[in-house]
Amino acid sequence: MGYKVVVVGATGNVGREMLNILAERQFPVDEITVLASRRSMGTDVSFGDKTLKTKDLEQFDFTGWDIAFFAIGSDATKIHAPRAAKSGCVVIDNSSLYRYDADVPLVVPEVNPEAVDGYAKKNIIANPNCSTAQMVVALKPLHDRARIKRVVVSTYQSVSGAGKEGMDELWDQTKSIYNPVDNKPATKFTKQIAFNVIPHIDSFMEDGSTKEEWKMVVETKKIIDKSIKVTATCVRVPVFVGHAEAINIEFEDFLDEDEAREILSNAPGVLVVDKREDGGYVTPVECVGDFATFVSRIRQDSTIDNGLNLWVVSDNLRKGAALNAVQIAETLGQRMLKKH
Known part of the structure; x- marks a missing residue:
């Protein structure tokens, strides 16, 4: 049995990646249509060996369609997602x-x-923030074994998390450093991103944290366990694709690093690459295009009783967005089949 599928925002980074992953994973599609804003209408996008032309989101009727993947901003989602959900499309x-x-x-x-x-309840399922998605994949199997009390995470987030404009700005600024005549000031980011790091993603909140950091706290609690304490520092780095995270975990019970390595090696969606030698770990460049969340640098934290450190890397356009959305659709299909 196949589904009638809509991809909304098909011309953006995440929308295109959704189409790639639907094709790669051979998601059971009977019919597919691609939507975009009016200014992008008529743009060609690829789905497997097919070329699809985008249609106008404003005019589209979702009646009779099964699943709609939304990869557009919150403002447009607020208008069109309830419209799709009301028509019976998940x-x-x-x-x-x-x-x-x-x-x-x-x-x-x-x-x-x-x-x-x-x-x-609302015919809507939410995809988490890209930095949260990869972190919870690594945390959950460890939490099941030793119960996590507290997480301290520093993220190293690629510019693709800020969309095509972020990638273009890194590219243009990098070129302009070698050609100072063609200087490219920061427009997408608050400071120069080329050859620099920026400890600021999303807007600032009253307590001094940024919205991105707040998202990691709230989403981890909602997805895994509301009792887990999380503190995050989110940093934008001059990498095109692939988010990395240095994670420090405090557990209620002692967990040996070797046991943690074994648990993670058997966990769904996780690939452990952890050799204590030059290059025995994964970096963002190597994770691009892969489905896995990679875990390296697993080691005991001797400064607390029950502590571990991890290095976690994932393709943010895949696990952080498009892949997770397709996996949600697969899970929805499987669970509905079981009920019938």
Whole structure:
């Protein structure tokens, strides 16, 4: 049995990646259509060996369609996602709009697949923030074994997390450093991103944290366990694709690093590459195009009783966005089949 599938925002980085992953994973598609804003209407996008022309989102009728993957900003999602959901189409939304809504499940299929069942309240399922998605995939199997009390995470987030404009700005600024006549000032980011790092993603909040850091705290609690304490520092780095995270974990019970390595090696969606030698770890460049969340540098933290350190890397356009959305659709299909 196949589905009638809509990809909304098909001309953006995440929308294109969704189409790639739907084709790669041979998601059961009977019919597919691609939507974009009016200014991008008519743009060609690829789906497997097919070329599809984008249609106007504003005019589209979602009646009779099964699943809509939304990869557009919150403002447009606010208008069109309820419209799609009301027509009987299940919305899988990549924006932040519904993540904190108690009636909308926030799902990472390797971590909380059963949460998908809550979709019926609003016919909407939320995709988490890219930096949260890869972190919880690594945390959940360890939490099941030794219960996590506290997480301290520093992220090293690629410019693709800020969309095509972020990637263009890094590219243009890098070129202009070698050709000072063609100087490219910062427009997408608050400071120069080429050959620099910026400790600021999303807007500042009253307590001094940024919205990106707040998202990691709230989403981890909603996805895994509300009792986990999380503190995050989110940093934009001059990398095109692939987010990295240095994670320090404090557990309620002692967990030996060798046991942690074994647990993670057997965990869904995780690939452990952890050799204590030059190059025996994964960096963002190597994770691009891969489905896995890579874990390296697993080691005891001797400064606390029950502590571990991890280095976690993943393709943010895949696990952080498009792949997770497709996995949600796969999980939804499997769970509905079981009920019937």
